[in-house]
Amino acid sequence: MIKRHPEPLLWMLFSAGGVVSGMLMPVLVLLFGLAFPLGWLNAPSHERLRALLGNPVIAIVVFSLCALSLFHWAHRFRHTLYDGLQIKHLNEVIAVVSYGTALGGSAVAAYLLWRLL
C-alpha cells in the first residue's frame, strides 16, 4: 500500500490561495479598508453590492477567495510556528487547529454567500 500524504494537496491549496489572494486582496483592502471609509471614493450602494454578491459567478469567485486564502493562511501559519518559532511538540495540535479553522471558515463563507443567491 502506498501511503498517501496530504502535504502535496495542502501545498496546492496554499499555492492557489497565495495566487488568488495576491490578485484580488490588495485592491479589495485598498477600497473597502481605506478608500471607502476615508471617502476617497464613494462606497457602492447596498443594492449594488447585494446584486453583485447575488451573481453566481461573483459568488463563486468570492467563495474561492475566502476558502483558498484561509488554507493559504493555515499552511503558512503552521509552517511558521514550526520553523520560525520551533514549536515542534505541538505540531499535530497546530495542524488540526489551522486546517480546521480554514475548513470552518470556508463553510461560513459558503453559507453567507448561499443566502445571498
Added chain:
Amino acid sequence: MGDGHVDAAYHPRWLRPHVSTYWWLQKPSYLVFILREASCMFVAWFVLYLLWLIRAVAGGAPAYRQFLDWSATPWVLLLNAVTVVFVAFHAVTFFQAAPQAMVLHVGGRRVPTHLVLAGHYAAWVAASAVVCWLLTGA
C-alpha cells in the same frame, strides 16, 4: 511527528546545533522571510473582514451602513492600512516566486521566467481593474 522515538544511542538528531528561537532577527534577509510569512495573518484578517461585510450586506441597508461606519473607526482604519502594505508585499513576493514553482512548457520549450512573471503582473492589473470597475464604475 515521531518525536517519541529513541531507538539508537547516537541519534543523528542529537547532533544538531541549537538554533535560537529568535534566529530570524539575526539577519535582514531572515527578517524579510519572517515578515513574508507573517503576511498570512493579514490575509486571514481580511477574509474575516470580508465575511463581516457579506453578512452586513445580507442584513440589509442599515446593517451595511453600520459596517461602513465601523470600517471608518480609527483602529479598523489603522489595521487595514497595515493590511494593505502586508497584502501587497505578499502579492509581490508570491508572484516573484511563481516562475520557480510553475515551470510551463509550450511546444516542448520552457516558457522564460520573465514571461511567467509578466503574466502574473498583467493578470494582477487586470483583476484589480475589473474589481474597481464592478465596485465603483458607472
